[in-house]
Amino acid sequence: MNAKQIHRFVERYLDATGCAILEKSPAHFKVKLSPAADRELTNRPYYWSFVDRTGVEPETMTLLLVTDPAKYDAMTAGAKAGGGGDGQAAQAGGSGPAADGRQAAQTGGSGPAAQAVPPGARPEAQAGGAGSPAGAPGAAEQAGMAALSRSFGFVPAGIGARVPRDDLYFGSRRLEQLFAAARRGGRFVCLFQQPDERALHPYDSLPCTPWLGVNVKVGFVCDMKREELHAFGVSLATGAVVEGFFDRLQGMKLTPRLPANVHVTGASLSLKKAADLIEQALMRKLKAYDYGWAAAANERLKEELAQLAHYYEPLVESAGEGEKESIAAQYEARKEEIRWQLAPRVVAEVVNAGLFHLTGLA
Amino acid sequence: MHPIPRADRGAGGAGKSPHSSVEFVFDRSWVDELAERAARNGPWDDWTLFALAVEAERAKLVTSFDELQSLRCLPAFEPMPHQIATARKVLREMGGRAILADEVGLGKTIEAGLILKEYIVRGLVRRALILVPASLVLQWVRELNQKFGIPATAQKKAHTWHADFVVASIDTAKREPHRELLLSRDYDMLIVDEAHKLKNRKTSNYQFIQQLRKKYCLLLTATPVQNDMDELFNLITLLKPGQLGGQSEFVANFVADKRLPKNEDRLQEALSAVMIRNRRSDGGIAFTKRIVRNIEVKLSPEEKALYDAVTGFVRERYDESGRDLASMLSLVTLQREVCSSRDAVFVTLFNLFKKTAEDSPMRAKIWELVEFIRRIRANSKAEKALELIRETGDKTIVFTEYRATQEYLLQFLKQHGIHAVPYRGGMNRGKKDWMMDLFRGRAQVLVATEAGGEGINLQFCHHMINFDLPWNPMRVEQRIGRVHRLGQTNDVKIYNLYTTGTIEEHIVRLLHEKINLFEMVVGELDDILERLEREEQPLEQRLARLVLEAKGDADIRRGIDALGRSINRLRADAKRTASAGGPEAALPVLSVVPDGPDAAAEVRP
Numbered sequence: 001m002n003a004k005q006i007h008r009f010v011e012r013y014l015d016a017t018g019c020a021i022l023e024k025s026p027a028h029f030k031v032k033l034s035p036a037a038d039r040e041l042t043n044r045p046y047y048w049s050f051v052d053r054t055g056v057e058p059e060t061m062t063l064l065l066v067t068d069p070a071k072y073d074a075m076t077a078g079a080k081a082g083g084g085g086d087g088q089a090a091q092a093g094g095s096g097p098a099a100d101g102r103q104a105a106q107t108g109g110s111g112p113a114a115q116a117v118p119p120g121a122r123p124e125a126q127a128g129g130a131g132s133p134a135g136a137p138g139a140a141e142q143a144g145m146a147a148l149s150r151s152f153g154f155v156p157a158g159i160g161a162r163v164p165r166d167d168l169y170f171g172s173r174r175l176e177q178l179f180a181a182a183r184r185g186g187r188f189v190c191l192f193q194q195p196d197e198r199a200l201h202p203y204d205s206l207p208c209t210p211w212l213g214v215n216v217k218v219g220f221v222c223d224m225k226r227e228e229l230h231a232f233g234v235s236l237a238t239g240a241v242v243e244g245f246f247d248r249l250q251g252m253k254l255t256p257r258l259p260a261n262v263h264v265t266g267a268s269l270s271l272k273k274a275a276d277l278i279e280q281a282l283m284r285k286l287k288a289y290d291y292g293w294a295a296a297a298n299e300r301l302k303e304e305l306a307q308l309a310h311y312y313e314p315l316v317e318s319a320g321e322g323e324k325e326s327i328a329a330q331y332e333a334r335k336e337e338i339r340w341q342l343a344p345r346v347v348a349e350v351v352n353a354g355l356f357h358l359t360g361l362a
Numbered sequence: 363m364h365p366i367p368r369a370d371r372g373a374g375g376a377g378k379s380p381h382s383s384v385e386f387v388f389d390r391s392w393v394d395e396l397a398e399r400a401a402r403n404g405p406w407d408d409w410t411l412f413a414l415a416v417e418a419e420r421a422k423l424v425t426s427f428d429e430l431q432s433l434r435c436l437p438a439f440e441p442m443p444h445q446i447a448t449a450r451k452v453l454r455e456m457g458g459r460a461i462l463a464d465e466v467g468l469g470k471t472i473e474a475g476l477i478l479k480e481y482i483v484r485g486l487v488r489r490a491l492i493l494v495p496a497s498l499v500l501q502w503v504r505e506l507n508q509k510f511g512i513p514a515t516a517q518k519k520a521h522t523w524h525a526d527f528v529v530a531s532i533d534t535a536k537r538e539p540h541r542e543l544l545l546s547r548d549y550d551m552l553i554v555d556e557a558h559k560l561k562n563r564k565t566s567n568y569q570f571i572q573q574l575r576k577k578y579c580l581l582l583t584a585t586p587v588q589n590d591m592d593e594l595f596n597l598i599t600l601l602k603p604g605q606l607g608g609q610s611e612f613v614a615n616f617v618a619d620k621r622l623p624k625n626e627d628r629l630q631e632a633l634s635a636v637m638i639r640n641r642r643s644d645g646g647i648a649f650t651k652r653i654v655r656n657i658e659v660k661l662s663p664e665e666k667a668l669y670d671a672v673t674g675f676v677r678e679r680y681d682e683s684g685r686d687l688a689s690m691l692s693l694v695t696l697q698r699e700v701c702s703s704r705d706a707v708f709v710t711l712f713n714l715f716k717k718t719a720e721d722s723p724m725r726a727k728i729w730e731l732v733e734f735i736r737r738i739r740a741n742s743k744a745e746k747a748l749e750l751i752r753e754t755g756d757k758t759i760v761f762t763e764y765r766a767t768q769e770y771l772l773q774f775l776k777q778h779g780i781h782a783v784p785y786r787g788g789m790n791r792g793k794k795d796w797m798m799d800l801f802r803g804r805a806q807v808l809v810a811t812e813a814g815g816e817g818i819n820l821q822f823c824h825h826m827i828n829f830d831l832p833w834n835p836m837r838v839e840q841r842i843g844r845v846h847r848l849g850q851t852n853d854v855k856i857y858n859l860y861t862t863g864t865i866e867e868h869i870v871r872l873l874h875e876k877i878n879l880f881e882m883v884v885g886e887l888d889d890i891l892e893r894l895e896r897e898e899q900p901l902e903q904r905l906a907r908l909v910l911e912a913k914g915d916a917d918i919r920r921g922i923d924a925l926g927r928s929i930n931r932l933r934a935d936a937k938r939t940a941s942a943g944g945p946e947a948a949l950p951v952l953s954v955v956p957d958g959p960d961a962a963a964e965v966r967p
């Protein structure tokens with residue numbers, strides 16, 4: 001996934017979960033999470049159980065998601081250079097997202113305190129970041145800060161601007177989290193194909209057929225692993241099985257509600273039966289594959305087991321009464337480990353599945 | 363707990379397999395849930411998220427058995443070619459069980475991280491346990507998080523054991539109640555750092571590691587074998603029992619004497635199936651050059667007067683004390699501080715003044731010295747340093763031994779419009795990281811008192827000023843190691859400031875000209891110093907004695923020369939034993955490290 005694809009992915013995720021995007025560029029999003037997304041992404045189970053039990057209005061976190069770190073840094077550096085001469089406020093604001101953000105992210109500053117933004121602080125910091133001269137309100141703010149610092153000692157400037165920054169490159173933790181969140185949030189769907197409205201007569205009703213669509217990840221596993229992704233579709237009316245079903249769906253207009261002028265024809269297959277058909281189709285496909293890798297893995301497994309036997313068997317035999325049992329147990333444990341590590345297997349795991357009511361396909 | 367994951371097996375798929383050599387599992391757990399949702403007409407998930415989930419799976423798909431998948435996940439840093447080669451070999455040829463035995467400083471941690479990441483990306487490791495010495499726990503956590511994006515957790519409370527990737531100290535892990543918990547779990551991967559400590563199978567550490575259940579296993583050590591064939595056997599047995607045959611077979615086939623192997627070729631072959639050792643000398647591992655310049659600084663007459671006064675004072679005390687070296691070390695410090703800054707001297711004198719009794723005649727003498735300090739108007743060395751910093755116009759790190767000098771330099775540089783930040787051992791982690799960030803960003807100069815410890819990696823900077831030199835060469839090496847390490851792309855320029863006509867001049871001569879410290883590699887120096895200590899006192903004490911007892915400059919010069927000669931003799935010894943002949947060179951194939959209590963202690967670059 002390149003930066004552009006990641007950017008698009010993030011945008012669609014934020015959109016789908018109803019997050020409020022406060023700021024965006026081709027290189028970043030600054031986003032106030034929706035409660036649903038906050039539960040998925042911020043790892044604050046205690047906070048959320050507190051909200052659920054007391055029923056208070058939840059305060060969700062604001063994140064800075066950088067999809068193109070190099071570009072984003074260049075951008076903020078530019079803004080900083082522009083506002084360089086404008087006194088302290090501009091400086092604090094300009095360096096805020098980069099240095100402070102990282103710091104906050106490291107310390108895992110995810111408690112409610114981290115985003116309890118004093119209402120006055122944010123506009124000030126943002127104005128600074130944009131490089132505008134510190135005007136009268138800024139000066140008043142500073143005087144206030146000075147007063148605070150006299151009573152309490154050091155008051156960190158611009159604490160409101162501490163939005164944890166995440167660089168989203170492929171393999172980064174935050175992106176992994178988004179992937180996992182998408183997978184958890186998109187497991188089962190039920191959708192209807194929206195027919196082309198102009199082509200329809202107002203009193204006609206189009207029949208649409210239910211399909212079961214399943215995305216299967218097949219892993220070929222020994223001590224190493226290779227994977228394939230297959231998208232099967234089964235017509236619940238006829239039992240026809242097609243491959244590449246997901247890509248066909250993407251070309252269609254789908255809606256969660258039954259559209260006007262459409263009626264659903266009855267299904268003649270149960271879901272269980274449809275799942276059987278998918279498994280059979282997969283099996284047919286897999287039979288044609290080359291299993292040289294599995295044979296090689298079995299060979300290695302045999303060798304390793306022989307090596308273990310060679311080491312442990314005499315040891316078990318010659319061991320004294322007290323020790324015999326523990327050595328035998330150790331031998332068993334080692335054998336189990338080796339099988340765990342090497343035994344070849346094919347594992348088909350379902351990513352997600354759905355019912356799709358389609359007018360185009362029978 | 364069953365090793366092979368068994369997803370729900372419905373009636374349709376049980377027992378079938380597409381090929382006789384594999385077991386086949388078809389996940390059917392979803393059927394019931396989908397049916398239930400369909401029966402209740404919901405709740406249904408969002409179509410966009412459904413599509414995103416498929417896209418995410420497509421992006422993460424492991425398309426090949428062989429190719430390293432983790433490399434495209436690590437834009438934050440680039441592993442060295444030998445580290446990638448190592449990871450590839452462990453994955454492809456060793457099936458994830460290996461001893462990583464690179465020489466110090468070649469990045470074993472990186473290799474282990476790379477291998478772990480690769481297995482995580484492939485979905486083969488979900489839970490890993492990393493056991494390291496207590497002092498390295500946080501460093502490991504940081505490296506795994508920052509470099510590899512692996513959410514590793516340092517073990518602190520009982521519940522942290524349940525995290526997926528736990529870094530813990532082995533001494534904690536092997537004690538109850540932790541031990542029982544860990545032994546009850548299955549770990550997809552176990553990593554043990556400093557694994558040479560697991561050479562004796564009678565120890566509790568060894569037995570604990572042996573009992574842990576793991577699929578993949580990495581043992582990290584810079585010194586795989588310390589002259590003892592038994593230890594070698596034990597280490598390998600931990601990883602792969604039977605790799606060298608049974609105990610008696612091993613003795614019959616490979617052991618000529620307790621410390622001497624036979625059938626070396628065969629032994630080597632058997633070892634190479636489980637052990638990888640990269641060496642600096644293998645080539646392909648490019649270190650940039652070190653360019654060392656010694657820069658002479660002439661003391662102003664006032665500074666020279668203070669130096670002479672302090673020298674006189676120290677000598678006097680030494681003679682008074684009946685030449686007892688132990689009590690004199692702090693006074694020798696005084697003499698070294700004079701060469702650094704008047705601030706440093708003043709702080710020490712002030713403390714000394716407070717410690718002496720009110721009626722002691724010492725007080726008057728100390729006061730005299732303070733008078734000398736008062737007359738000094740400028741610090742010649744600081745001016746020279748400023749000149750150097752301006753000349754390079756680039757990021758520069760300045761090392762000093764003394765806190766007071768550090769404060770002075772920060773202030774001095776600030777006065778001259780140079781943005782400098784401090785770094786010292788006493789700072790907490792957060793502040794250290796902050797200072798590093800500042801130095802990486804806006805600040806031009808970092809003034810540091812501490813080079814040891816972990817976590818300062820300054821590859822982005824290649825100018826270094828030794829404002830004063832420590833007398834312990836190991837500390838000099840650590841300083842250089844901050845900057846001159848894997849990942850440094852420029853030649854490193856090292857400036858040593860020394861004041862003429864003082865002890866510093868001699869120290870520079872000893873370290874640079876006599877023992878050529880600045881061009882040695884880390885492991886070598888370690889070894890030599892240890893030998894030196896075994897023969898006599900540590901180098902620092904020898905120097906102190908020399909300075910206190912010498913009658914004049916020529917006397918010191920002779921002493922230094924003698925010291926240089928004896929170090930070079932030890933160095934030649936070390937080379938001889940490491941290359942050929944001698945019982946200690948028993949396993950040249952493994953680059954045996956000479957034995958000794960701490961020969962294995964690694965200095966982290």
